[in-house]
Amino acid sequence: MSAAGTDPDAERAAFRAELLASGLLVQAGVDGLYHRSGAFERIVRGVEALASRAAAGHGGTQLFFPPIMARDAFERTDYLRSFPDLAGAVEVFRGGDAEHAALLLALDHDADWTELLTASEVALSSAACHPLYSTLTGTLPEGGVRYEVQGYCFRHEPSIDPVRMQSFRQHEFVYVGEPDAARAHRDEWLARGAELLASLGLDVAIEEANDPFFGRAGRMLAANQRATALKFEITAPVSSASSRTAIASANCHESHFGESFDIRTADGLAAHSACIGFGLERIALALVKRHGTDQARWPKPVHEALRA
């Protein structure tokens, strides 16, 4: 479908059109927001089950998070320092009858009714592991803790590229504890994740992450990211044959969350943490790109690997 040398934006638009025409995704009114078909969801659940099996019983406690988290915990993740432009918080109506009347009046006149809302105690989760850390404040058991978590993530970056969804799920394996074990967790999962995704027929590569940090402070953070090589991505061609997309990422946070959330190791030091996140929708889309929109025609080994 997409030949080398094609304009990436044209490729993205063509892939989106193909997904919508097949019914795998249904457009939900704004760019980057989609409803998923049963067939699409079965792929997602197959990927999720495959990742779970790869942990071979050592993934740790399973937790499934709602798409929103406590705003206080969200603030402590420091996401606003790095990506204020992608973040979102929830505003709610707390007025009385007079404010309700003003809200309805604004609504009827196509005016901005959201001016009558105020900030709530919740924010949208930006990454699946973020809601975990506030539950770990205190001293960890010897050897640290492992969790297998999943949650919806919000990133406000409306785009016609179907891989750039505003709302998507990450399935993560998280370790919190000793520095060496955190690094080992990242490295082991990076290799295991790449192998797993390659076994589905995907053309994967491991690359150093190059996150789009915001603004002037962001240039410094980006330089630090390049210098420290703490985060790696598993990429594959998805929307565009020439421009690869991260479908999973493995990140060593050092003591960042340990300090922000006052998580201590058994010997009293700030805990280190690391995670690998599988981008469930992106992996599903990579598989559709690779094997076609009709799952019945996918290779038998891929079918078998994705049994839920």
Next chain:
Amino acid sequence: MEETIRKVLAEYARLGVDLTSVDREADLYTLGLTSHASVNVMLGLEDALGVEFPDDLLRKDTFRSIANIEAAVGGLGPAEG
């Protein structure tokens, strides 16, 4: 200038050491300077010294020690505007 740098570090670097006496060659990252704190140090220095770091100085090394910061700032002109 070294005094101002030490003051900015004391305010923004979030290190558990006394910045008035730390060696000017000491590695601040080894002392616990995090990536996020180094950004605050950078912005704090720009405010305090009225300078603007160009992109090529927005590197980890620039903020590695008091001596490094002083050398980097020494080569800068005042911020425009």
